Amino acid sequence: MTTVEYQVSSRPVPNPAKSLITKLHMGTGMVVGAIFAFGTYFWLRSGEDMTVAHNVNRVLLISMFMWSFGFLIGIGAFIGPFRWLIGKDLTDEEQLFLAGDGQGVSRYFRYCTDHKVVGIQYLVGVMVMLGAGGTLAMMIRTNLLSPGSKFVTPVIYNSLVGLHGITMIVAMIVVSTGPFGNFILPIMIGARDMAFPRLNALSWWVLFTAIPVLCSAWFLGGIPTGWTAYAPLSVQAGPGMNAFIATIIIFAISTAVAGANITATVVTMRAKGMKWNRVPIFVVGATMSVALAIPAFPTFMVSMIMTALDRTVNTTFFDANFGGSGWLYAHLFWIMGHPEVYVILIPGVAILMEIVPVFVRKPLFSYNAAILGFAGISGLSGLVWAHHMYMSGWLPLLNGPFMITTEMISVPTGLIFLVILGTLWRGKPWMKLPMLSVYAFLWNMLIGGITGVYLSDVPADNYLHGSMYVTAHFHYTLMGAALTGAIAGLAYWFPKMTGRMLHEKAGYTAFWFTQIGFQILFLGMFIAGAEGQPRRVADYAHTYATSDRISTIGAYLIGIGMITLLWAVIHSWRKGDVAPQNPWGAKTLEWTVPFPVPLENFDELPVITSDPYGYGRSEK
Amino acid sequence: MTTSTSSRSKSAIGGLIFVLIGVTVVSTVGFVLHSLSADPQKKLYATVNGTMSTPQGNLPHAFITEGVYPDLATARANGSGANNNKDWVQYGPATHLVLPQHAYVTMTLHVYDSGENLNNAYFGKVVGTVNGTMTVDGQEVTGIDPTQVQHTFTLHGLPTSTQDPLFVNVPLQRVATDDQDNFLPTKDAGTNFKGHTVVFSFITGGKGEYVWNCEYPCGDGTYQKFGAVMGQLGYMSGKVTVA
Numbered sequence: 001m002t003t004v005e006y007q008v009s010s011r012p013v014p015n016p017a018k019s020l021i022t023k024l025h026m027g028t029g030m031v032v033g034a035i036f037a038f039g040t041y042f043w044l045r046s047g048e049d050m051t052v053a054h055n056v057n058r059v060l061l062i063s064m065f066m067w068s069f070g071f072l073i074g075i076g077a078f079i080g081p082f083r084w085l086i087g088k089d090l091t092d093e094e095q096l097f098l099a100g101d102g103q104g105v106s107r108y109f110r111y112c113t114d115h116k117v118v119g120i121q122y123l124v125g126v127m128v129m130l131g132a133g134g135t136l137a138m139m140i141r142t143n144l145l146s147p148g149s150k151f152v153t154p155v156i157y158n159s160l161v162g163l164h165g166i167t168m169i170v171a172m173i174v175v176s177t178g179p180f181g182n183f184i185l186p187i188m189i190g191a192r193d194m195a196f197p198r199l200n201a202l203s204w205w206v207l208f209t210a211i212p213v214l215c216s217a218w219f220l221g222g223i224p225t226g227w228t229a230y231a232p233l234s235v236q237a238g239p240g241m242n243a244f245i246a247t248i249i250i251f252a253i254s255t256a257v258a259g260a261n262i263t264a265t266v267v268t269m270r271a272k273g274m275k276w277n278r279v280p281i282f283v284v285g286a287t288m289s290v291a292l293a294i295p296a297f298p299t300f301m302v303s304m305i306m307t308a309l310d311r312t313v314n315t316t317f318f319d320a321n322f323g324g325s326g327w328l329y330a331h332l333f334w335i336m337g338h339p340e341v342y343v344i345l346i347p348g349v350a351i352l353m354e355i356v357p358v359f360v361r362k363p364l365f366s367y368n369a370a371i372l373g374f375a376g377i378s379g380l381s382g383l384v385w386a387h388h389m390y391m392s393g394w395l396p397l398l399n400g401p402f403m404i405t406t407e408m409i410s411v412p413t414g415l416i417f418l419v420i421l422g423t424l425w426r427g428k429p430w431m432k433l434p435m436l437s438v439y440a441f442l443w444n445m446l447i448g449g450i451t452g453v454y455l456s457d458v459p460a461d462n463y464l465h466g467s468m469y470v471t472a473h474f475h476y477t478l479m480g481a482a483l484t485g486a487i488a489g490l491a492y493w494f495p496k497m498t499g500r501m502l503h504e505k506a507g508y509t510a511f512w513f514t515q516i517g518f519q520i521l522f523l524g525m526f527i528a529g530a531e532g533q534p535r536r537v538a539d540y541a542h543t544y545a546t547s548d549r550i551s552t553i554g555a556y557l558i559g560i561g562m563i564t565l566l567w568a569v570i571h572s573w574r575k576g577d578v579a580p581q582n583p584w585g586a587k588t589l590e591w592t593v594p595f596p597v598p599l600e601n602f603d604e605l606p607v608i609t610s611d612p613y614g615y616g617r618s619e620k
Numbered sequence: 621m622t623t624s625t626s627s628r629s630k631s632a633i634g635g636l637i638f639v640l641i642g643v644t645v646v647s648t649v650g651f652v653l654h655s656l657s658a659d660p661q662k663k664l665y666a667t668v669n670g671t672m673s674t675p676q677g678n679l680p681h682a683f684i685t686e687g688v689y690p691d692l693a694t695a696r697a698n699g700s701g702a703n704n705n706k707d708w709v710q711y712g713p714a715t716h717l718v719l720p721q722h723a724y725v726t727m728t729l730h731v732y733d734s735g736e737n738l739n740n741a742y743f744g745k746v747v748g749t750v751n752g753t754m755t756v757d758g759q760e761v762t763g764i765d766p767t768q769v770q771h772t773f774t775l776h777g778l779p780t781s782t783q784d785p786l787f788v789n790v791p792l793q794r795v796a797t798d799d800q801d802n803f804l805p806t807k808d809a810g811t812n813f814k815g816h817t818v819v820f821s822f823i824t825g826g827k828g829e830y831v832w833n834c835e836y837p838c839g840d841g842t843y844q845k846f847g848a849v850m851g852q853l854g855y856m857s858g859k860v861t862v863a
Binding site: 135506 | 657
């Protein structure tokens with residue numbers, strides 16, 4: 001077996017022996033976080049009447065935030081700023097240690113500022129989240145295997161749906177920009193690191209602290225509201241709802257930090273000669289995605305803060321009896337909620353657009369149209385939120401404008417589609433795993449996109465809203481398109497991130513199980529939904545029994561496909577064939593650096609003289 | 621070539637084992653969740669004593685008695701007290717009622733709580749009982765003033781093709797606050813009992829699973845009183861199994 005040598009630094013391994021940062025890691029973070037959380041919990045509860053729901057909510061929420069704060073102290077996230085504040089900034093040796101120089105595997109468990117380490121941390125974290133969310137999906141489908149099923153109680157079913165939803169949404173938001181936006185993007189633009197390396201590490205570890213908080217919901221009675229957490233349901237829900245609120249607030253902080261960092265990196269740190277029309281399309285997509293998230297996600301955080309206040313100190317933001325409004329919540333949620341769909345979708349599509357030129361050896365068809373498509377989607381996505389509220393009973397006159405803006409968004413989406421088709425046109429694709437995903441995306445996005453047009457239409461939505469049709473539609477776009485794009489990215493950049501080739505046969509097996517299972521699961525769901533099967537309900541009429549049984553079989557196939565993919569990743573990472581520096585013969589900068597990628601990526605910063613997709617063109 | 625074939629076989633077997641382990645892990649999660657889904661509610665069985673002549677013919681006559689208590693102390697004083705939140709209103713002694721199928725069921729409710737206005741006056745009417753009536757302390761009524769309600773017993777189920785429909789709504793007359801403050805409840809209704817006794821009858825169909833709940837929001841302390849007892853099974857809501 002050939003081994004990959006991970007330690008290539010010629011410098012002596014930094015060892016600032018007396019520095020506190022050498023003693024801190026994930027374990028110390030967890031200990032300090034647990035002390036903060038449980039200490040706060042027991043201290044606060046001793047002075048409160050814990051039979052009153054508001055007091056319970058207050059104690060739990062503060063304890064959860066203290067866990068997050070304590071963990072960050074325990075892992076050393078604040079040492080740098082603190083030292084700077086007292087005028088004793090970190091020494092060069094400490095900075096190198098913080099960057100994980102020469103530390104091997106242990107750096108993945110530390111507060112490490114190297115963007116490549118953060119990228120791997122995100123990759124593993126996302127896989128764990130997808131695994132957890134996928135397991136919950138298997139439970140949901142098992143309960144729906146037959147009508148009248150008593151696999152789980154309706155209360156547990158509601159929690160399954162809520163936790164599946166929020167886990168998958170969180171995972172999908174970072175599935176592309178987390179691993180590839182951190183590991184690959186800085187190298188792609190010819191930078192030595194991110195603009196703010198410490199913030200980069202902070203974004204990951206803040207997100208990490210949200211995972212146990214979300215898991216605690218199970219032990220606090222679950223999340224009965226679904227992932228939308230509509231008020232007043234969320235205001236009156238039990239203690240588990242506090243875990244949801246804390247998770248979203250922590251997650252919003254993480255994404256704001258990550259978004260600002262990626263945007264600043266791309267704007268300020270591109271290599272010399274990398275003009276805006278020479279920026280790789282994945283970089284454009286990832287930047288537009290995080291830039292879209294920066295204004296969108298704070299509204300979700302604000303809605304959660306308001307919910308928390310209603311639950312803890314008896315404010316009435318969402319209580320109509322005292323001048324509040326449930327609609328206020330719905331607006332705040334969907335002002336985030338619809339742009340969030342594109343925050344997820346755009347980087348996934350951008351990965352596929354990155355892949356197509358490489359595997360058909362043709363320039364990207366109309367780079368400018370692709371940029372226009374992304375810009376159009378990003379711009380319009382901020383003007384479509386209320387199509388989720390057609391049936392909420394608000395002023396019907398307002399439905400028209402939102403129907404038009406929503407239908408308009410299919411135009412830039414179509415442009416993106418045309419760019420991929422145009423690049424494929426008369427090409428001879430090299431049918432490797434990343435390329436298969438492109439075709440899967442085209443099929444899935446076609447169905448997801450067309451069915452979405454019906455939902456944007458007020459009369460049709462009047463009939464279809466709240467049904468399984470909606471569930472099938474958004475799974476086609478988020479899973480069928482965005483997740484397929486992310487998996488393509490994993491297959492494409494796996495050699496650069498791990499130094500190994502992804503096991504091809506296992507990859508193909510996983511692909512076909514997942515894609516066939518996906519069609520079996522969701523295609524029939526459109527019909528069941530159109531015939532009236534409601535979503536988010538634990539039981540259903542016998543009319544839908546056959547459809548739901550078929551869907552559940554499809555879900556199991558996806559489960560087998562995803563486990564196979566997980567095996568392929570783990571096996572290949574450990575024992576896979578050693579990858580050459582540029583196995584796909586691509587032209588972007590990440591393929592010019594060796595594996596392991598040096599600490600500062602490039603010995604000499606590159607100068608860009610051509611566009612990244614100049615296949616078959618003479619260099620100019 | 622042999623080494624390569626052997627390596628490929630090892631990989632395939634390894635992959636297969638990994639998939640099996642993955643399936644086992646997911647299945648284990650399923651089993652755990654399924655075991656958590658076991659009914660936590662204590663069951664109360666109706667007792668059959670004789671028959672009753674009805675338009676559907678002679679049916680077995682079943683009897684079942686429940687109470688509604690403003691807190692744990694009152695519940696315990698009346699022999700109930702399965703739920704341990706001391707200040708929470710609760711039905712007792714159990715919230716999962718088991719009734720015989722195709723039976724004439726007479727239900728007695730001893731009710732001890734105060735109350736306020738119903739949000740929805742509809743639930744102030746008696747619906748689904750024999751003759752559309754109930755008795756409150758022996759007096760036959762078809763409903764009560766929606767401002768005098770302490771709770772309701774509202775039984776219903778999903779309209780499916782596999783079980784007979786069953787809907788019963790009985791509003792429960794509230795106890796005056798003064799009475800509630802002064803009384804010392806005992807199991808002997810003949811001495812110093814100051815609650816109300818509500819009696820009503822209804823006819824069950826075939827086998828089925830139904831739910832019941834209180835339609836008066838009584839979950840003090842949270843949003844519009846829909847939290848606490850209104851948000852958890854086993855206090856002011858439960859199941860009815862017609863077996």
